[in-house]
Amino acid sequence: MQDKALALIGAEVGEGASDPGCKWGARALRERGLAEFLARPERPAGWSSMVRARSAQSAAERLDAVAAFSSRLAQAVTRALRRGDLPVVIGGDHSCAVGTWSAVAQAHRPGGPIGLIWVDAHLDAHTPATSHTQAPHGMPVAALLGHGASALAGLYGWLGKIRPEHLVIVGARSYEAGEKALLERLGVRIMYMPEVQRRGFGACMEEAMQRVRRATSAWGLSFDLDALDPVDAPGTGTPVESGIGLQAALDALRDCARQPGCAALELVEYNPAHDVDGRTALASFALLDAATPSSTAPLQRLVA
Ligand SMILES: [Mn+2]
Structure with missing residues (x-):
């Protein structure tokens, strides 16, 4: 059986964050040989x-830069989808999610809405009205739900790329009242860290997967490395104590990869300057x- 080729897409954006270091995350992983590591005989992987x-300084410039970047990233994701590849977007700060998931939602629009699992220490659901920093990487969830800056939310000329009932946020433990209020008003399912610790990340992801596959045409995963415990992932844009253990994350992502209907994957907020x-x-x-589905079992890969 032939698996979908992995189209790795580097999202070189740091303008969404106060510390722009994540801009060079994709390049660093590329130079370390990520594509070669993920490629398998039956499933090619390459940087597409x-x-x-573009670099930016003031808050207004940064929002403009991220908006322009989002539509270019969306074009790259669309090209990969049209080829029949699985887009795997590598950040970059989390503002790249606007381009990624707008493109996926647009491509799937004739077939129905998409579901999205958002693994993150933060809620990323600010609007310019609630954000103290005005940093766009704190806004992609709100934008995808159709709220906040229209330059981000209005890509492709329509709002609500993700419906609240098709979004699950897992691992949140650092957030502000304004963004929490928006998500609760919309009825988004949020699994805060105490729930993740009580039930286990695997059980939470299983429930999240059921929710995002319910009445949707496809599902996606946006994984912010800051969801992990800083012991396992010190090199992120905004580390927060008491996160998800790497082993639990790997086990849960392997289970996710077995679910049909994966539309795209995204891994963000790698900051090589802070890595240890x-x-x-x-x-x-x-x-x-x-997280990348393959018909080859891990054991067969080792033998091969
Ligand atoms: Mn995030």
């Missing part, structure tokens, strides 16, 4: 695009290996 945001002994790079490799 590197999309870079390449630990976060290796975690990124392992997470992507676990």
Whole structure:
């Protein structure tokens, strides 16, 4: 059986964050050999695009730069989808999610809405009205739900790329009242970290998968490395204590990869300047290996 080729897309954007270091995350993983690591005989993997945001200083410039970047990233994702590949977007700060999931929602629109699992220490659901920093990487969830800056939310000329009932956020433990209020008003299912610790990440992801597959045409996963415990992933944009353990994440992502209907994957917020002994790079490799569906069992790969 032939698996979909993995189209790795580098999202070179750091303008969405206060520390722009994540801009160079995709390039660093590329230079470490990510594509070669993920490629298998029956499932090619290669970098299909590197999309870079123009640099920006002021809050207004940054929002403009991220909006322009989002539509270019969306074009790269669309090209991969049209080829029949599985887009795997590598960040970059999390503002890249606007381009990624707008493109996937647009491509699937005739067939129905898409579901999205958002694994993150944060809610990323600010609007310019609630954000203290005005940093666009704190806004992609709100934008995808159709709220906040129209330059982000209005890609392709329509709002609500993800419906609230088709979104699940897992691992949140650092957030502000304004974004939490928006998500609760919309009825988004949020599994905060105490629930993840009580039930286990695997059980939470199983429930999340059921929810995002219910009445949708496809599902996607956006994984922010800051969801992991900083011990396993110190090199992220905004580390937060008491996160998900790497092993639990790998086990759960392997289960996710068995579910049919994966539309795209995204791994974001790798900041090579903050990495320690390449630990976060290796975690990124392992997470992507676990999350990419392949008809070859791991054991067969070892034997081969
Ligand atoms: Mn995030």
